[in-house]
Amino acid sequence: MSLPPLNLPSYDCKLQKxxxxxxxFDQIRKKYLQLTPEEWVRQxxxxxxxxxxxxxxxxxxxAGLKLNKLQKRxxxxxxxRQGKPFMLVECKAPEIKxxxxxxxxxxxxxxxxxxxxxSITNGMQHYFCHIDFENKKYSFLETIxxxxx
Numbered sequence: 001m002s003l004p005p006l007n008l009p010s011y012d013c014k015l016q017k018x019x020x021x022x023x024x025f026d027q028i029r030k031k032y033l034q035l036t037p038e039e040w041v042r043q044x045x046x047x048x049x050x051x052x053x054x055x056x057x058x059x060x061x062x063a064g065l066k067l068n069k070l071q072k073r074x075x076x077x078x079x080x081r082q083g084k085p086f087m088l089v090e091c092k093a094p095e096i097k098x099x100x101x102x103x104x105x106x107x108x109x110x111x112x113x114x115x116x117x118x119s120i121t122n123g124m125q126h127y128f129c130h131i132d133f134e135n136k137k138y139s140f141l142e143t144i145x146x147x148x149x
Contacts, residue, residue, distance in 0.1 A: 004094050006123035008044040028061045037093030041123035054078050085115035092122040117145045
């Protein structure tokens with residue numbers, strides 16, 4: 001598998017080859033995971049979030065949630081210092097075009113979590129959005145939101 005350069009800061013990721021498969025070290029779960037294009041994006045985005053001031057201790061990766069009686073998994077959830085969801089991040093492989101369907105998938109997960117911020121990324125493009133649940137509106141942001149102290 002060729003690892004495409006992403007529109008994210010590079011970092012010294014730990015790669016390992018086992019049984020002719022490539023694995024990448026997940027800094028949050030502290031274990032090696034099979035390297036897929038989506039995992040490549042997720043690990044780079046975790047590093048990016050960390051560089052933006054989001055503590056790794058406030059990140060949850062692939063946490064389960066129930067949506068319409070179906071078990072789903074979120075890619076990344078960042079919690080605030082009170083333990084409430086702050087931002088939900090949906091990661092796609094670099095070759096997947098970010099679309100309304102991608103945004104709708106993340107938004108449907110967020111109907112359960114109720115995080116005030118939503119982000120979607122394919123490693124090449126990143127979108128950040130503020131959700132106003134009270135007025136049932138959302139607005140796209142120019143930059144990543146900051147975690148309040």
